[in-house]
Amino acid sequence: MVDSIHEMIRASFRCEDMVKCVLGLKSLDIEAYKILLMHGPLTTDGLGEILNRERSTAYRSLQNLITCGVVYRETRSLESGGYYHEYVAIEPWEMKQMVKKNVDEWYCQMNGLIEKMDDKVSTLILRIGDEETRIQE
Secondary structure (H helix, E strand, C coil): CCCCHHHHHHCCCCHHHHHHHHHCCCHHHHHHHHHHHHHCCECHHHHHHHHCCCHHHHHHHHHHHHHHCCEEEEEEECCCCCEEEEEEECCHHHHHHHHHHHHHHHHHHHHHHHHHHHHHHHHHHHHHHHHHHHHHC
């Protein structure tokens, strides 16, 4: 994984890397998302078995996916009483739209900061000029 945008531009960056970066996910989270897409709704135990990980690890991954909005939880009732939860992945085209929206928002914010750089640099140059004038006096 690359550490900066500069490295990202020059590296062979894959779609999966971009999704992890934009949505703040880990490799295991992406793997869990793919499993939910392939297998359909799963319980935490079911996902843990397929991932070959502890239930708690699968649960943490599901929470990460829920937090960023690519998985949601549905409650199912048992005929004998009680309930359980199944986790469902959103469709890939929905994730694509989500990633695109996040990138667009980030781009606008960065562009705004870049526009403010002129003002900040000008102010800094004026301050340095004022300090040099005072030193010369």
